[in-house]
Structures are given as structure tokens and as C-alpha cells.
Amino acid sequence: MIRDWQPAPDLLAGRVILLTGAGGGIGRPLAETLAAHGAELVLLDRSIPALEAVDDAIVAAGHTRPALYPMDFSGATEADYQALAETLEKEFGRLDGLVHNAALQATLRPLAHTDTAHWLRLLQVNLTAPFLLTRNLLGLLARSEDASVVSVSDEVAVAPRAYWNAYAVSKSGLETLTRIFAEETETNTGIRFNVFDPGIVRTPMRKLAYPAEDASRHRPPDDPGLMRAFLWLLSPESRPHTGKRWRLEALLGTGA
Numbered sequence: 001m002i003r004d005w006q007p008a009p010d011l012l013a014g015r016v017i018l019l020t021g022a023g024g025g026i027g028r029p030l031a032e033t034l035a036a037h038g039a040e041l042v043l044l045d046r047s048i049p050a051l052e053a054v055d056d057a058i059v060a061a062g063h064t065r066p067a068l069y070p071m072d073f074s075g076a077t078e079a080d081y082q083a084l085a086e087t088l089e090k091e092f093g094r095l096d097g098l099v100h101n102a103a104l105q106a107t108l109r110p111l112a113h114t115d116t117a118h119w120l121r122l123l124q125v126n127l128t129a130p131f132l133l134t135r136n137l138l139g140l141l142a143r144s145e146d147a148s149v150v151s152v153s154d155e156v157a158v159a160p161r162a163y164w165n166a167y168a169v170s171k172s173g174l175e176t177l178t179r180i181f182a183e184e185t186e187t188n189t190g191i192r193f194n195v196f197d198p199g200i201v202r203t204p205m206r207k208l209a210y211p212a213e214d215a216s217r218h219r220p221p222d223d224p225g226l227m228r229a230f231l232w233l234l235s236p237e238s239r240p241h242t243g244k245r246w247r248l249e250a251l252l253g254t255g256a
Helices: 027-036 048-060 078-091 116-142 165-185 204-209 224-234 248-252
Strands: 016-020 040-045 067-070 097-100 147-152 191-197 244-247
Touching (some): 016 116, 027 048, 027 224, 040 048, 116 147, 116 165, 165 191, 191 224, 224 248
Parallel strands (some): 097 147
């Protein structure tokens, strides 16, 4: 769909976008790309040094300084999400985009050897946090004429494999959550909700799952095609699509 599409430099000018997991993996180059196309960013990550490094890179490139919001989803309470929503309302008054990019993974293990603490932590970060974040930000998203919520997922959400345990379950739940939000908001708001599967990307989470594989054959986190897909999903260009699951290869016209 976007094989020949080239985003305009000001594609996201004036759009307020919240990106979770902004400090590393796909998040950092995505933050820099969104800023380069004019977005007013709110960057959320559990690591303050990682957020500051992204902030430095964006400012050094001459783009608008992002707002930084340190937050650890594994220990966040409902009051923390409410406080975030109140801060955004005060500072921006609306939200035009939300990217659920933050996620946790661990070494692959059988379900029989998965302890309860590990299970609960992954579901908390990968599923409960996006629910609480979205629910508390719905009012701000509804104030936008064209708000886009993108949930970053994984192939194991729809094709589960042995040993992916809580990660696969949480991503499957995230996809279902996203589609329910899409149906509940389709007729009475300007919000659209979509799932995006970027495929195999050379990230620290991928290395954790497959430490011995040759990572050089996979896309780097700053892959231009990957960044272009995010830009399309977060811009008015992807209207009126909602409730869909997008695969990067299909979007780029390089796979089924």
C-alpha cells in the first residue's frame, strides 16, 4: 500500500503524539523520525538516561524538543495513569496519536517452568498498561479530529509458538483489546485503532529470544520502510482504516 508513498517533511506538523518505549529498540529511531516530520512528542520510558539521550538527539537535529515522561509500567498504579492524562490535558489539551510500543520479553521457556511473577509482570507491561493508558487518554484522543492509536504487536500473537508463553499471550490480548476499542469508538469519535506487526527487527528483545542467531539478516530498528509505515499509520494518510492488523511486508508490498 505504501511502496511508492513518500511522506512530506511536515506530515505530522501540529500533531501531538505519545510514544511509549521511546528510549530504545524501535522506539528511539521512531521518536527521531516523528520529530523530523513535525510531531510534538511526549516520550515515555522507564529509563531517564535513555529518554534524555533521545531528547538530545532530537534537539541536536533541530527539531522541537519533546516532553519527557519517565514511567515504569511494571509498577505503575491507576493513579499514575490518571496523573499522566491530567498532565497532558494541561500541557496540550488533546492527543492526536498514541503508540503502544513498550514491551517486555524474557528468555524463552516452557509454560511449565514459567513462574507467576514473570507471567504477571509481562501481562502488566504488555497488556494491562496499554489498557489503562488508552482508557485514561480516550477523552484527549476524542478531542482530535483525526486521532490514531497504534499497538505494536508480533507474529506470535496470531501464530503462537512453544516457549513464548506470557509474551505471546499478552500480545494476543493486546490485539484483541485494540480491536474492541476500534469497534467501540468507530461511530462516535474520530479515533482509529490499528495493530501493527513490524516483523523481525534487530532489537535487544529479539536478541534475548534468539541470542545465537545471525541478526545481520534482519531489519535494523531505523529501517526506512519500517519508519515509513509508522508515519503512514499515525498520519491522516491512513484514514479511515480502523480495527485492522497491518503487517510491514504487506504494507510495503514485499510480502503476502
